[in-house]
Amino acid sequence: MILNIATYLPQGELTNEELSRHFPDWPAEKIFLKTGILNRRVTRSDEFSSDIAAKAALRLLQLTKVDRSEIDFLLLTTQTPDYLLPTTACLVQEKIGLPKSIGALDINLGCSAYVYALSLAESLIETDRARKVLVITADTYTKLLSPDDKSVRTLFGDAATATLVGSCSNQDRGIYVFGTDGSGAKNLIYRKQLYSESSRENSESVDHGSPFLSMNGPEILTFALSEVPRLLRQLMEKANCSKEDIDLFLFHQANGFILEALRKKLGIPQEKLPTLIDVCGNTVSSSLPLLIADLTRKKVLESPKRVVLIGFGVGYSWAGVCCNLHLSETDVNVEGSL
Amino acid sequence: MTVTKEKIYEILETAMEIEPGSLANGNLSNFKEWDSMSTVSFIALVDEQLQLRVPPKLLFQCVTVDDIVELVQNSSSSNN
Numbered sequence: 001m002i003l004n005i006a007t008y009l010p011q012g013e014l015t016n017e018e019l020s021r022h023f024p025d026w027p028a029e030k031i032f033l034k035t036g037i038l039n040r041r042v043t044r045s046d047e048f049s050s051d052i053a054a055k056a057a058l059r060l061l062q063l064t065k066v067d068r069s070e071i072d073f074l075l076l077t078t079q080t081p082d083y084l085l086p087t088t089a090c091l092v093q094e095k096i097g098l099p100k101s102i103g104a105l106d107i108n109l110g111c112s113a114y115v116y117a118l119s120l121a122e123s124l125i126e127t128d129r130a131r132k133v134l135v136i137t138a139d140t141y142t143k144l145l146s147p148d149d150k151s152v153r154t155l156f157g158d159a160a161t162a163t164l165v166g167s168c169s170n171q172d173r174g175i176y177v178f179g180t181d182g183s184g185a186k187n188l189i190y191r192k193q194l195y196s197e198s199s200r201e202n203s204e205s206v207d208h209g210s211p212f213l214s215m216n217g218p219e220i221l222t223f224a225l226s227e228v229p230r231l232l233r234q235l236m237e238k239a240n241c242s243k244e245d246i247d248l249f250l251f252h253q254a255n256g257f258i259l260e261a262l263r264k265k266l267g268i269p270q271e272k273l274p275t276l277i278d279v280c281g282n283t284v285s286s287s288l289p290l291l292i293a294d295l296t297r298k299k300v301l302e303s304p305k306r307v308v309l310i311g312f313g314v315g316y317s318w319a320g321v322c323c324n325l326h327l328s329e330t331d332v333n334v335e336g337s338l
Numbered sequence: 339m340t341v342t343k344e345k346i347y348e349i350l351e352t353a354m355e356i357e358p359g360s361l362a363n364g365n366l367s368n369f370k371e372w373d374s375m376s377t378v379s380f381i382a383l384v385d386e387q388l389q390l391r392v393p394p395k396l397l398f399q400c401v402t403v404d405d406i407v408e409l410v411q412n413s414s415s416s417n418n
Contacts, residue, residue: 034375151374217378218394225385225416261382 001168002118002325003132005293006060006333008052008160009280012042014142014153023150031154032278036256040157040281043140048082052160053138054095060134060162061096063333068097071164072130074104075121077113077285079190079314080140081106092136103130110188111252111313113137113285114163115321118309119176121165126173135163137285144190146212155255157281161289174323175239177231184316187219220313224258228312229266231320235308239322243268246322247305248295252312253277253287274300284313293334296327341388346407349387353380363404384410391416 016028016038032038043052053076061068076089089104098104107113107120114137121133138160145152190213228251236242249268251259256277263273276291283290288309295301304326312318347361354361354371366372377397384392390413400406 034379216394217374218381218397221378221381222391222394225382226391229417257378257382261386264386 001122001166001172001174001323002163002292002327003166004060004064004164004331004333005289005296005327006056006063006162007286007290007293007335008056008059009041009335010043010047010052010158012044014040014042014157016154019150019154022147022153026150026154034257035154035281036259036275036277037154037157037281038278040142040155041159041283042142043158047140049078049080049138049140049160050082050088050091050095052140052158053078053088053092053136053162056138056160056162057092057096057134057136059333060164064164066132066164069099069101071098071132071134072102073121073124073133074098074102074136075107075117075133076104076136076138077107077109077117078138079108079110079284080138080143081108088138089136098134109315109317110139110284111254111282111287112311112315112317112319114288115176115309115311115319116178116317117285118163118165118174118321119178119319122168122174125165125167131167133165135165137161137163137289139284139286141213141282141284144213146210149212149214151217152213152215155282157283159280159283159286159290161286161293163289172324174321175235176319176321177234177238179227179231179316179318181223181227181316184219184223187216187223187316188314189214220254221258221261223316224254224312225261225265227316227318228262228310231310231312231318232266232308235310235320235322241306241322245306246308247272248300248307248325249273250288250291250295250307250309252310253291254282254313285311292325292327293332296332297329297334299329301325301327302329340411341390343404343407345388346410347403349383350380350403350406353377353383361403363402365402366400366406369403380406384413385416389416390414 124130
């Protein structure tokens with residue numbers, strides 16, 4: 001179960017006003033209306049995933065005063081590793097002074113990564129391979145974006161979070177559902193690779209060689225509108241409960257438009273589907289822990305809540321968990337500007 | 339039940355943010371309002387109001403406004 005969360009947002013900012021100067025046909029108000037985003041945080045050119053991951057983790061260690069020797073595993077979710085190799089989790093182990101006895105690995109997933117990482121952390125603890133697990137999310141998607149691609153520059157922001165996961169009673173154990181569909185890979189992709197596309201037989205004739213992230217927005221929306229409702233149905237069945245039994249639906253913060261379309265389709269009341277997209281944009285694997293930390297700071301989780309966390313996106317990959325969340329203000333270390 | 343052409347025009351006008359009743363059939367390339375944002379809006383509105391799933395790949399292949407009408411009328415339910 002989640003014990004503590006700390007967050008880190010880089011200092012650079014990209015506002016709608018700045019974007020509309022670059023894309024004059026998109027006024028700042030229109031960008032907000034369509035995306036629900038006012039501002040995004042951006043890493044410096046010399047600031048990488050391991051740097052922001054370490055900052056979030058150090059804030060967590062400072063908050064919890066947990067003895068580093070109690071942490072047996074570090075799981076780091078990122079799709080923007082500092083290097084193709086070595087593993088970013090290894091860099092972070094050294095940066096934050098975790099003992100050499102820990103296991104550390106990266107999870108290369110995006111919007112679904114946090115739910116996968118929580119599941120793996122719980123499994124490590126339940127099987128006595130770890131007492132406490134440090135889950136770090138860190139992505140710097142802004143480094144992958146074409147300056148001239150308004151469809152992605154208006155959405156993505158950089159962020160990192162650190163979550164301390166500890167043991168829990170049976171009743172607090174999460175109920176998980178996972179899903180994968182690689183046929184959607186081309187709809188959100190960064191094509192820089194180790195082999196040339198022409199070396200692949202039957203290579204697809206899409207966007208070869210682009211040095212930037214490419215997103216097919218209509219396909220991503222269609223995927224979300226069909227797969228998230230199915231995932232929620234499966235989760236409710238497995239957890240043996242109904243939507244009415246759930247206090248809060250915490251969805252990956254893709255953008256305001258997708259969240260609202262999903263909310264309407266699923267018939268979820270506005271107050272049960274909180275969002276945190278306006279101040280930081282789509283922060284990929286960090287969006288769910290940022291949202292939980294923000295709700296904690298607002299004392300929403302002071303009394304125990306039955307919640308559903310759902311991540312969905314790049315891959316395609318998706319995952320959901322139905323669990324209890326009970327966190328008080330002192331359990332999180334959230335930046336003032338969030 | 340077939341969705342009426344008028345209803346689909348109404349949804350297109352909302353997605354493209356143009357005056358209600360102002361849309362007429364024609365080549366989509368003549369509408370500067372038909373861009374990536376309005377395409378996304380249109381797919382979401384059709385799903386919400388008509389419970390139909392418009393495949394983006396086929397939507398991109400539409401040349402005229404009435405091609406879109408035909409596509410929507412032949413789309414399958416978005417609830418399964």
